[in-house]
Amino acid sequence: MSQKPKLRIVLCAPRGFCAGVVRAIDVVERALALYGPPVYVRHEIVHNRHVVQSLISKGAIFIESLAEASNRQAPVIFSAHGVAKSVPREAEALGLFTIDATCPLVTKVHREAQVHFKRGRKIILIGHAGHPEVVGTLGQLPEGAIALVSSVAEVEALSFGPEEDIAYVTQTTLSVHDTQEIVAAILRRYPKAREPLRADICYATTNRQEAVERAAPLVEAVIVVGSANSSNSQRLREVAEYAGVRLSRLVASAEEINWDEFGAVRSLAVTAGASAPEILVEQVLDAFAARFAIEVETLSTADESVFFPLPRGLRKQEATRSGT
Numbered sequence: 001m002s003q004k005p006k007l008r009i010v011l012c013a014p015r016g017f018c019a020g021v022v023r024a025i026d027v028v029e030r031a032l033a034l035y036g037p038p039v040y041v042r043h044e045i046v047h048n049r050h051v052v053q054s055l056i057s058k059g060a061i062f063i064e065s066l067a068e069a070s071n072r073q074a075p076v077i078f079s080a081h082g083v084a085k086s087v088p089r090e091a092e093a094l095g096l097f098t099i100d101a102t103c104p105l106v107t108k109v110h111r112e113a114q115v116h117f118k119r120g121r122k123i124i125l126i127g128h129a130g131h132p133e134v135v136g137t138l139g140q141l142p143e144g145a146i147a148l149v150s151s152v153a154e155v156e157a158l159s160f161g162p163e164e165d166i167a168y169v170t171q172t173t174l175s176v177h178d179t180q181e182i183v184a185a186i187l188r189r190y191p192k193a194r195e196p197l198r199a200d201i202c203y204a205t206t207n208r209q210e211a212v213e214r215a216a217p218l219v220e221a222v223i224v225v226g227s228a229n230s231s232n233s234q235r236l237r238e239v240a241e242y243a244g245v246r247l248s249r250l251v252a253s254a255e256e257i258n259w260d261e262f263g264a265v266r267s268l269a270v271t272a273g274a275s276a277p278e279i280l281v282e283q284v285l286d287a288f289a290a291r292f293a294i295e296v297e298t299l300s301t302a303d304e305s306v307f308f309p310l311p312r313g314l315r316k317q318e319a320t321r322s323g324t
């Protein structure tokens with residue numbers, strides 16, 4: 001009988017769902033229970049196909065434009081990434097009723113940008129062009145009010161004068177390491193630039209990156225479970241690569257594992273982006289267990305106890321329905 005080769009697996013913790021994702025999924029499920037299907041969700045509620053498919057099976061309809069919400073009695077939910085100010089305005093004009101599932105840590109960044117704008121400051125946003133969160137943050141203010149940068153070179157190309165009152169904010173799901181370099185470039189050019197009082201890169205992104213950074217030197221390979229369009233999952237894969245791991249791959253599910261690459265590996269770290277459910281991690285472990293004699297250990301770098309309450313309007317509606 002042929003024996004399976006041994007494989008040591010380091011399971012990173014924290015990994016997977018963050019408080020903002022748990023809340024956003026909860027919003028859709030509670031809205032379905034409260035109003036019945038359909039419930040429209042503008043954009044993927046969180047960037048994970050598995051989550052989206054499961055909500056579709058319960059009666060959610062995902063739309064990209066508000067015009068697609070043909071049943072005007074059904075609620076429209078805004079995703080965890082946040083939306084530009086024009087979106088609720090358009091919804092109101094269309095007579096739609098909306099529920100905002102924007103993560104409170106994204107809303108914090110929106111507020112910071114609004115305060116800086118009111119005080120007449122020039123605002124720099126560090127983030128990736130086209131990501132829904134960045135589109136939403138840019139859309140909090142009139143067009144052109146925020147300068148978007150994603151690299152040190154783009155900071156060097158900024159046209160603000162050295163005497164101007166400048167502040168920066170960031171996307172919540174960036175690489176901590178890359179962002180430090182961009183912030184350093186901003187402070188070199190504008191030493192008095194105002195920084196966020198509390199870092200804009202969120203606790204979940206920071207903790208997941210720290211765990212994978214600590215695990216990477218201990219293993220030959222890293223698997224990040226998450227969708228290709230998930231910014232924080234992509235960053236986890238990069239963080240592992242920067243930390244020197246030979247093979248770092250992002251997989252949406254166990255089916256995407258390339259066994260030609262992973263067949264000879266004898267030590268592996270596994271983590272998951274903030275929008276990836278734990279069931280997908282378990283399926284990845286099962287896939288390895290089918291081919292290897294696995295030994296799993298957990299590397300834990302932080303305890304998380306963050307919780308965000310549901311949007312007030314939804315809680316009120318639930319209380320009204322239940323008569324409490």
Ligand code: SF4
Binds near residue numbers: 018103104202205
């Ligand atoms: S990754 Fe961070 S900002 Fe995004 S939903 Fe989770 S907690 Fe909120």
